[in-house]
Amino acid sequence: MQLDEFFVTGEPLIYAGMVAIALVTSAVIFLLTYFKKWGWLWREWLTTVDHKKIGIMYILSALAMLFRGGADALMMRTQLAFPDMNFLDAQHYNEIFTTHGTVMIIFMAMPFLIGLMNIAVPLQIGARDFAFPYVNALSFWAFFFGAMLFNISFVIGGSPDAGWTSYTPLAGAAMSPGPGQNFYLLGLQLSGIGTLATGVNLMVTILKMRAPGMTLFKMPIFSWSSLITMFIIVFAFPILTVALALLTIDRIFGSQFFTLTGEGLPMMWANLFWMWGHPEVYIVVLPAFGIFSEVIATFARKQLFGYSVMVWSIILIAGLSFLVWVHHFFTMGAGAFVNSVFSVSTMAIAVPTGVKIFNWLATLYKSKIQITVPMMWALAFIPSFVMGGVTGVMLGMAAADYQFHNSYFLIAHFHYVLIAGTVFACFAGLIYWYPKMFGHRLNERIGKIAFWFFVIGFHVCFLPQYFLGLDGMPRRVFHIVPEWFNLNVVSTVGAFGMGIGFAVFVYNIYYSYRYSEREKTGDPWNGRTLEWATPIPVPEYNFAVVPHVDSLDAFWTMKERGESPYDESKVKPIHMPSNTGKPFIMMGILTLASFFLVFEWIWLAAAGLIGGIIMMIIRSFDYDEGYHISSEEIIETERSARGL
Amino acid sequence: MANQSRKIPIQHIVGFALSITLTLLAAWTALRSSLPVMWIIIAILTMAVLQAAIQLFMFMHITERGAGHAPWNMMFHAAVIAVILVAGSLFTMSFGFHYDNGGGDSQPEQQQEQHQN
Amino acid sequence: MSTEESNAKPLEYRTESGELGIVGFWIFLAAEIALFGTLFATYAVLFGRTADSPLPSDLFEPGSVLIMTFILLISSFTCGIAIHEMRRGSVKGLVIWLAITLVLGLSFIGLEIHEFILYAHEGATLQSSAYWSAFFILAGTHGVHVTLGSGWAILLLIQFAQRGITSITSRKVFILGLYWHFLDVVWIFIFTGVYLIGMVI
Numbered sequence: 001m002q003l004d005e006f007f008v009t010g011e012p013l014i015y016a017g018m019v020a021i022a023l024v025t026s027a028v029i030f031l032l033t034y035f036k037k038w039g040w041l042w043r044e045w046l047t048t049v050d051h052k053k054i055g056i057m058y059i060l061s062a063l064a065m066l067f068r069g070g071a072d073a074l075m076m077r078t079q080l081a082f083p084d085m086n087f088l089d090a091q092h093y094n095e096i097f098t099t100h101g102t103v104m105i106i107f108m109a110m111p112f113l114i115g116l117m118n119i120a121v122p123l124q125i126g127a128r129d130f131a132f133p134y135v136n137a138l139s140f141w142a143f144f145f146g147a148m149l150f151n152i153s154f155v156i157g158g159s160p161d162a163g164w165t166s167y168t169p170l171a172g173a174a175m176s177p178g179p180g181q182n183f184y185l186l187g188l189q190l191s192g193i194g195t196l197a198t199g200v201n202l203m204v205t206i207l208k209m210r211a212p213g214m215t216l217f218k219m220p221i222f223s224w225s226s227l228i229t230m231f232i233i234v235f236a237f238p239i240l241t242v243a244l245a246l247l248t249i250d251r252i253f254g255s256q257f258f259t260l261t262g263e264g265l266p267m268m269w270a271n272l273f274w275m276w277g278h279p280e281v282y283i284v285v286l287p288a289f290g291i292f293s294e295v296i297a298t299f300a301r302k303q304l305f306g307y308s309v310m311v312w313s314i315i316l317i318a319g320l321s322f323l324v325w326v327h328h329f330f331t332m333g334a335g336a337f338v339n340s341v342f343s344v345s346t347m348a349i350a351v352p353t354g355v356k357i358f359n360w361l362a363t364l365y366k367s368k369i370q371i372t373v374p375m376m377w378a379l380a381f382i383p384s385f386v387m388g389g390v391t392g393v394m395l396g397m398a399a400a401d402y403q404f405h406n407s408y409f410l411i412a413h414f415h416y417v418l419i420a421g422t423v424f425a426c427f428a429g430l431i432y433w434y435p436k437m438f439g440h441r442l443n444e445r446i447g448k449i450a451f452w453f454f455v456i457g458f459h460v461c462f463l464p465q466y467f468l469g470l471d472g473m474p475r476r477v478f479h480i481v482p483e484w485f486n487l488n489v490v491s492t493v494g495a496f497g498m499g500i501g502f503a504v505f506v507y508n509i510y511y512s513y514r515y516s517e518r519e520k521t522g523d524p525w526n527g528r529t530l531e532w533a534t535p536i537p538v539p540e541y542n543f544a545v546v547p548h549v550d551s552l553d554a555f556w557t558m559k560e561r562g563e564s565p566y567d568e569s570k571v572k573p574i575h576m577p578s579n580t581g582k583p584f585i586m587m588g589i590l591t592l593a594s595f596f597l598v599f600e601w602i603w604l605a606a607a608g609l610i611g612g613i614i615m616m617i618i619r620s621f622d623y624d625e626g627y628h629i630s631s632e633e634i635i636e637t638e639r640s641a642r643g644l
Numbered sequence: 645m646a647n648q649s650r651k652i653p654i655q656h657i658v659g660f661a662l663s664i665t666l667t668l669l670a671a672w673t674a675l676r677s678s679l680p681v682m683w684i685i686i687a688i689l690t691m692a693v694l695q696a697a698i699q700l701f702m703f704m705h706i707t708e709r710g711a712g713h714a715p716w717n718m719m720f721h722a723a724v725i726a727v728i729l730v731a732g733s734l735f736t737m738s739f740g741f742h743y744d745n746g747g748g749d750s751q752p753e754q755q756q757e758q759h760q761n
Numbered sequence: 762m763s764t765e766e767s768n769a770k771p772l773e774y775r776t777e778s779g780e781l782g783i784v785g786f787w788i789f790l791a792a793e794i795a796l797f798g799t800l801f802a803t804y805a806v807l808f809g810r811t812a813d814s815p816l817p818s819d820l821f822e823p824g825s826v827l828i829m830t831f832i833l834l835i836s837s838f839t840c841g842i843a844i845h846e847m848r849r850g851s852v853k854g855l856v857i858w859l860a861i862t863l864v865l866g867l868s869f870i871g872l873e874i875h876e877f878i879l880y881a882h883e884g885a886t887l888q889s890s891a892y893w894s895a896f897f898i899l900a901g902t903h904g905v906h907v908t909l910g911s912g913w914a915i916l917l918l919i920q921f922a923q924r925g926i927t928s929i930t931s932r933k934v935f936i937l938g939l940y941w942h943f944l945d946v947v948w949i950f951i952f953t954g955v956y957l958i959g960m961v962i
Contacts, residue, residue, distance in 0.1 A: 043758065204714075207712070207714055208712070235721065235725045239729070267737065268737060271733055271736055271737055276734070323728065323732075327730075334736055334738075340735055341735075509754070
């Protein structure tokens with residue numbers, strides 16, 4: 001293979017990207033060496049099994065991916081702003097819409113939410129860590145390296161260009177030769193395995209490690225939504241694993257699943273992809289519902305209205321999510337009866353979702369609302385998400401879908417639900433739990449500026465797209481015609497508004513790090529659930545004394561009764577898992593193997609796989625049982641953290 | 645765990661005998677009986693489900709109290725998902741069964757199907 | 762994490778980490794069922810799409826498939842006995858029965874490889890048609906699982922020789938047992954859904 005086949009050449013934007021990567025990498029290496037931080041990086045972060053630190057790493061990676069996906073989005077919007085723009089060529093445009101979709105769903109939305117779960121869920125249920133801390137680290141590194149593998153594609157080998165859905169036969173070896181699609185398949189495979197492991201891990205944590213007295217129906221609603229999300233992950237991700245593996249085998253080893261030869265059935269890919277893909281939509285939106293429920297209850301100063309109805313509606317949504325996948329390809333022509341069945345089941349989902357909307361409104365009703373930045377995101381979510389949901393029901397009508405399908409109407413719909421649902425929730429949740437993570441709040445004034453830029457930009461960007469869709473603008477075109485010009489230019493302006501909002505948000509992180517007041521108590525928002533019972537910074541063992549829970553909103557009850565969550569006389573030594581570099585090394589080796597497989601260097605890939613198996617064998621013989629923190633040390637930590 | 649200290653694991657032996665019998669019965673139904681094909685398929689799939697249940701209850705201790713409710717709960721839902729996957733895929737992709745198999749009598753049927761659409 | 766012991770439960774459940782591991786593995790098995798369910802769905806949809814390659818009813822032989830099935834059924838039984846012996850506290854019983862299970866597992870893999878080579882000589886390979894792709898990946902995924910299970914059993918036999926029956930080693934073997942029985946369940950469905958139905962139609 002020639003070097004110029006290995007690296008992507010001939011595109012000024014990509015050369016700029018290469019320079020940026022080289023500069024950032026050398027800057028990071030220089031800073032780490034200059035400040036002698038390599039040991040610190042290895043000890044504190046790369047080998048950590050602490051769920052709070054892993055959560056922070058998830059969120060930082062997700063923010064980086066949000067930047068990358070957002071940059072893709074702005075490039076697309078620039079290209080579409082005026083008729084016959086030549087900012088991007090067709091091939092580059094195809095690659096960018098593919099990576100935008102994939103990055104945003106797989107490497108931004110899910111890790112962001114999983115990061116927030118990592119931080120909040122064990123604290124909410126009164127647990128000291130995940131059930132399997134080692135596996136948790138493994139999950140993170142699987143995701144992280146999977147994301148890196150996918151992202152490197154734009155400078156090495158070329159990005160995938162068959163859309164984030166990667167439909168066959170276009171994505172097959174015959175029509176998309178070369179490494180591009182392989183990057184998609186293996187990057188997703190790696191991070192998907194990590195997600196599945198998180199699913200098992202967090203499910204066991206929630207089922208088995210709750211504080212004494214916390215029955216399932218006394219559990220905070222975010223933990224509930226996490227539990228149900230993990231349930232969906234456990235059942236949906238194996239489908240993705242198989243689908244990706246089959247297409248990989250098709251492309252690299254010449255099988256005939258989705259090919260046009262050998263009586264293969266390309267449409268089977270769409271079927272498998274959406275059998276995972278629809279549950280996936282709920283994987284990214286149910287935790288968002290949980291975050292909004294927490295935020296709304298906290299800042300409305302009321303117990304969540306209709307808690308058990310909320311829980312049951314989440315369960316119902318989860319069940320229905322496995323029964324609607326065909327609505328993504330009504331136009332495939334499966335026939336009137338098949339389409340009718342899935343049309344009905346699709347519309348049924350609106351019922352439990354509507355119930356949730358009314359519950360949030362009822363929680364707000366006659367309450368003293370405290371307008372903080374997380375609450376503003378939650379309040380913006382409700383009407384925006386309804387607009388996305390209602391258009392979803394329109395798309396769910398199979399006959400009408402023949403008109404809407406693959407038009408900008410669809411684009412507007414899913415951005416309305418995914419941004420107003422998931423992205424708003426990520427911002428709300430990050431700001432809400434930020435003091436637990438970093439010991440200070442984000443600045444409110446700058447936070448509000450970011451909020452207004454982003455929310456107004458969002459509506460300006462996507463509302464016109466509904467009308468563009470109705471005017472007949474199809475998705476994935478890279479040139480617009482003059483009739484679509486007005487609304488497109490408005491949409492582009494909105495997109496840049498969102499970009500400014502994000503930039504202000506990131507600036508706020510820096511500003512607050514420098515100037516924000518440090519938190520003195522563990523409870524900056526006057527919270528209701530157990531995570532606020534821990535001091536700031538949260539000690540590595542979370543709870544010196546595991547609290548006994550006998551009500552929903554356990555911490556609120558404690559405060560009402562005037563109880564302290566910390567009783568020095570009950571402190572006992574705490575068992576902790578040891579740090580380990582094995583997850584990092586194992587996933588690094590497997591990533592290398594995947595990289596070789598992307599270029600179809602089979603023997604190198606096999607060697608990498610054997611390396612991974614050797615790491616697993618080493619792990620099997622590892623009987624390290626961790627260590628204990630003594631009572632004296634715990635008492636000392638708690639005294640200084642709580643200012644006693 | 646009544647049989648924990650017992651020397652001969654009766655439950656396992658009974659389960660083993662049952663699964664061997666069911667396997668032989670299924671093989672006989674498929675290869676030697678003269679039932680209609682649809683009945684054969686239903687009968688042997690039922691026997692497969694029975695055998696799976698034997699493994700779960702008699703060998704895998706699914707009802708053992710140590711692990712709580714999670715095992716049977718997850719197995720039940722997994723079975724539901726598996727049925728949705730297989731039956732749902734067949735249902736959705738049923739249009740694809742009328743493929744061109746190098747001519748023959750599937751062709752007129754296919755044209756009829758297209759006409760209806 | 763406490764290590765309180767209660768004698769009512771078998772050893773592998775007595776520590777918290779033992780119990781968590783077992784519950785986690787059941788959830789993992791549920792994911793495995795979804796995985797094999799997807800492979801079965803693919804196989805079912807692609808059934809009959811043999812293109813120019815041989816039909817399954819021409820290649821499948823009842824004899825060898827029944828032998829493979831019995832080997833796996835017996836190995837599932839011996840694996841159950843191994844767990845039973847472990848609960849009685851007999852290291853020797855456990856090692857003997859686990860070793861028998863391992864030998865049976867390895868012979869199953871050998872027969873399956875032999876079977877695949879035979880089919881390949883008849884012109885049915887992974888590349889020859891959609892149906893045969895689905896067949897080889899479904900049966901092959903099961904075979905890979907059995908291979909991994911066998912490797913795992915070897916590792917555990919070594920660990921037993923080193924450490925005897927402790928709460929950790931007993932948890933590991935119990936989980937391996939669950940895995941092995943599960944593979945038997947999957948094979949029952951392959952035997953029924955692939956081989957028997959393939960021979961009938």
